[in-house]
Amino acid sequence: MSWAALLGLLVLLVALALLATRVGRWRRPGEPPLDKGLIPWLGHALDFGKDAAMFLSDMRKKHGDIFTIQAAGKFITFLLDPHSYDVVLWESDSKLDFNRYARLLMDRMFDVRLPDYDPKEEKTLLRMTLQNQNLSSLAKAMSFNLWNILLSDPSKNGPQWKEEGLFHLCYSTMLRAGYLTLYGNEGKDYNDASVQAKDRAHSMEIYNEFYKLDQLLMKAARSTLSAGEKKTFDNIKRDLWELLSVKRLDCRAYRSVWMDCYKQHLVDLGVDEEMQTRAMLLQLWSTQSNAGPAVFWLLFFLLKHPSAMVAVQGEMQAIFGSRKQTIGQAHEMNQEKLEKTPIFDSVLNETLRLTAAPFISREVLQDMLLRLPDCREYHLRKGDRLCLFPYVSPQMDPEIYEEPEKFKYNRFLNSDGTEKTDFYKGGRKLKYYTMPWGAGINVCIGKFHAVNSIKLCVFLLLSYFDLELKHPDTKIPGFDKERYGFGILHPETDVVVRYKLKDL
Structure with a gap:
């Protein structure tokens, strides 16, 4: 081999070695x-x-x-x-x-890009709007909006049995009521039937578009959308941006303290109206995407475990009294009562353990x-x-x-009915x-409002409706595994239920 060829081979070997160190990865001591x-x-x-x-x-x-x-x-x-x-x-x-x-x-x-974005600062700013003294007003608003969607809707409150997918029922109800609670209502008169109808129609329009978006969000997060899916995804976002434009939101009645605080936070960051609107869609997903799926799993587990259903309904009756006493007053459940539900809390903790x-x-x-x-x-x-x-x-x-x-x-209940918090690993x-709510700086600042909202929805459904699985032998659906990493898991398939308004 000539010196030139040998030199060329050495250069090639060195180049390959350098390339290997750049693109390769080997475990170092202590890693x-x-x-x-x-x-x-x-x-x-x-x-x-x-x-x-x-x-x-x-x-x-x-x-x-x-x-x-x-x-x-x-x-x-x-x-x-x-x-x-x-x-x-x-x-x-x-x-x-x-x-x-x-x-x-x-x-x-x-498509949200915020200058000087600091999630810790944002959470510190917004935490109090979803906790402490604001919880009661949020619970009252959520109760009214759930009552409007579940009990004022003529398509739901008749005496005839209706069939619907339980996931769709729970997701749509919670997202619509949650949206109205945080983002405001169509008018100031809660008792005006026309305002209630507008709230139902508008929130359903929001949900229908959001649900279509939600089917593509996981692929968007992983950058695996096809060209056709990307076009559809962008069109849905544009439709939602129009529905959630800050100019439209500024005209809504009874906006939450959270809503106004977040809007002002964006203004203080120097964010223009277009990006503010995009951020409103981001927050709709952040605040509302998990509660509906959580209600679905909780109700499904109750329907599949009669002893659990009996225990929860017994606790409801003891705390809230008979349904007759609460007709027309669903939005008056107070915070003190909502915090005295150890059986329900155990059911919720177990549900989240299995699905978050x-x-x-x-x-x-x-x-x-x-x-x-x-x-x-x-x-x-x-x-x-x-x-x-x-x-x-x-x-x-x-x-x-x-x-x-x-x-x-009852996995999270002690024998005396108090909350169980003692669990061990390795003897410690x-x-x-x-950890369904995260922890540290990742902890969900809206946890208490979310728990209240879940309780209110389940209590209203179980108090006012006869609810049963269409097929009692329905098996637990598998998880949509694409959702791992992003909160409450969705079922691979929906579960059909029958429901009707209870007799007085």
Whole structure:
């Protein structure tokens, strides 16, 4: 071989070596186990996207409760030890940042780009509008709007049996009532039948468009929309932006304190009206996309477990009295009564344990050492993502919950009827034994309003309607696995129910 050829070969080998160091990834000493998968760059993206819960459970069995995977060019470290979650949740945002991923999703899903966006600052500003003294007024407004949608609608309040998909019934009812509660009503006279009819019509228009959008949102979040789907997605957003334009919203009556505070926050950020409108659609999804699915699963579990239904209805009767006493006064359920429902709270906690599956993600901003409470230490690399998935652990962990796949309505009740909060893993009491509302800076600031709203909807449905499965032997539907990582899971198929207004 000539010197020129040999020199060329050496240059090629050096170039290949340099390329390998740039595009390859090897586990360094002190880093979590690394599993890149068999396909270069793509890694485990297909298996992860197909069924994240099963994939991560398998990875946990293979590597333990902390490991790094490659998925579509991104390296993600998963930590699945609930005893260690605080280390991530309260780490300095100079090391672990939530903003970048939040901004990415806001842009991909809703075309929202906010200058100087700080989710912590925004949550601090809006927290009080959804809590404390504002809870009672929100509950009263939600009660009225639920009453209008469920009990004033001639298509629902007749004595004849009607059939409908339970998921559609719950999702539409909760989103419509929730939208009216936060974004305001068509007129100021609650008792005006024409105003009530306008509220029902407008909220249904919002729901119909939103539901179409919701069917494509997960693909938008993962940038997997086809060209045709992208065109449809953009057209639906434009229709919703017209319906939710800030000029139209400014004319609505009884807007919530949250609504006006958020609008002023956007103005203070220097956001123009077009981007404000886009942000209103983002917030409609953020505030309303989980409550309806939660009501669906809760009612379905009650319908499939008669003992749980009897317990909840007995508690309702004891607290709220007979239905006859509350006719026409559904919007007067007070906060004190709503907080005295330990059986319902257990049912809700169990429902959310089984169906809430959000990711809690942070971007690693600098090379750092992650110190776990059990004295383990792991090096994390700048540019990676660190992720918690509470659905796998603690929520579906058999060491924490006996038969975790089964619904047990009293799982979160002590023998004396008080709330059970003592759960253990590895012989140690858990701080985080179920995490449907997130935690740390990710905690849902609207939790208390959401719980009130779920209770009000279920109480009204069970108090005023006879409700039953069309086919009592209906099996529990599977999950839409595309929804892992984004809140309450949706069913793969709807479940048909029959319902009619109860006799007096």
